[in-house]
Amino acid sequence: MGAYILRRLLLIIPTLFGIMVINFSLVQFLPGGPVEQALAELENMGNPLDLIGGDGGDAGITTRNEVDKESIYQGARDLRKDLIEKLKIQYGFDKPPLERFVMMMKSYLTFDFGKSHRHAETVVELIIDKLPVSITLGLWSTLIAYLIAIPLGIRKAVRDGSKFDTWTSGVLIAAYAIPGFLFAIMLLVLFAGGSYWKIFPLRGLTSPNFDELSLFGQIKDYFWHITLPVLAQSIGGFTGLTMLTKNSFLDEIRKQYVMTARAKGLTERRVLYGHVFRNAMLIVIAGFPGLFIGIFFGGALFIETIFSLDGLGRLGFDATITRNYPVMFGTLYFFTLLGLIIKLISDLTYIWIDPRIDFESRQT
Numbered sequence: 309m310g311a312y313i314l315r316r317l318l319l320i321i322p323t324l325f326g327i328m329v330i331n332f333s334l335v336q337f338l339p340g341g342p343v344e345q346a347l348a349e350l351e352n353m354g355n356p357l358d359l360i361g362g363d364g365g366d367a368g369i370t371t372r373n374e375v376d377k378e379s380i381y382q383g384a385r386d387l388r389k390d391l392i393e394k395l396k397i398q399y400g401f402d403k404p405p406l407e408r409f410v411m412m413m414k415s416y417l418t419f420d421f422g423k424s425h426r427h428a429e430t431v432v433e434l435i436i437d438k439l440p441v442s443i444t445l446g447l448w449s450t451l452i453a454y455l456i457a458i459p460l461g462i463r464k465a466v467r468d469g470s471k472f473d474t475w476t477s478g479v480l481i482a483a484y485a486i487p488g489f490l491f492a493i494m495l496l497v498l499f500a501g502g503s504y505w506k507i508f509p510l511r512g513l514t515s516p517n518f519d520e521l522s523l524f525g526q527i528k529d530y531f532w533h534i535t536l537p538v539l540a541q542s543i544g545g546f547t548g549l550t551m552l553t554k555n556s557f558l559d560e561i562r563k564q565y566v567m568t569a570r571a572k573g574l575t576e577r578r579v580l581y582g583h584v585f586r587n588a589m590l591i592v593i594a595g596f597p598g599l600f601i602g603i604f605f606g607g608a609l610f611i612e613t614i615f616s617l618d619g620l621g622r623l624g625f626d627a628t629i630t631r632n633y634p635v636m637f638g639t640l641y642f643f644t645l646l647g648l649i650i651k652l653i654s655d656l657t658y659i660w661i662d663p664r665i666d667f668e669s670r671q672t
Contacts, residue, residue: 313652320648325413327644332409332637412637421638426630431638434623441513441619445611448538453546458592460546461553466580468558484547489610492540496614500536508536511616537615549592556588593657 401408415422421431429437464473499507509515513533514526521529560566561584569579609621620639627635 313656316652316655320645320652323648324641324644328413328416328637328641329409331640332405332412335633335636336405338631416638416641419642421641422634424627424635425632426626427635431634434635435620435639435642438618438620438623441612441617442621444513444534445537445541445617445619448534449542449545452538452542453549457546457549458553461550462557462580462585464550464554465557465561468554480547480550483543486543487610488540488543489614491543492536492611492614495536495540509533513617537611537617540614541611553588553592556591557584560584560588593654 403411412422419432421435423430424434427434460476464476467473495508496510498504500510509532513530515521515529515533518526518529557580561580566579566584569583570576574582609625611617612619612621623635624639626632627639
């Protein structure tokens, strides 16, 4: 087992490196980098002549003196060129792409992601600041998905073909077809004072007076705020997981060892949870990383935007729009590494469920 874990850990290195290379290379071809955006913002504040004290009109430049006027415009062009050079140095674009990539990866080895171009904080500080919101949505949504999907999937498998199985399948298909952001808007309209009942708050994770509340009041306020965002984010997750659980149980129920256990006189509950459950749950556990990562990042942007939550989804989206490269690549590196580690943990969980699995004999 130790050799397998070591091989998987070593495999993380080229995988992570390849993902960073591909994304860094693609970004080099995107228009409107941080230098261009910063320059555009500066120019929108005033034309280049304003920066040197002239406006081409009544500010001391006469139309009769074309030589002076031309010198002013030449000075503006020189100023713009100097400004571009300073911006390139400030953002590190005075170096060739390969050198920038090597320097970036060396810093990332120590989790030094640099400083955001648009914030007064480092990328690590931004991630730590936004992480609690995303963790809250991801963990609670995943927990709810499993609490609903596994019992429901088992019941659908046991009652396969019944009316219960038919109508629940219809509900699941409808829930899966509804985008998370649309379901979130519907929840706001129904339960956040949009048009009907004002039961839950419209935005945020806590109330303004959260620090003044008692411990019980803080817990109540916290769950009061996260109810709608978590429901909206978990709507698509438990649907697929339910069908996966059902199909996995159906596949195991039809196997020979189940018929043998029934022939021995074991109760249906003993057969289901003493024999079928462990084998059927393997594929469900295998889907955990995809479900967790999907819920954690997939709909985070829309949910955080609709419910005014300042999490990692909005941080990554804003960084992409504004070409905030330190935040873009820093979060990409962090989340890719996190996903690879979670995948490894999920594989190791197989052994806890079924000790017969031996990863040592596998070839990576």
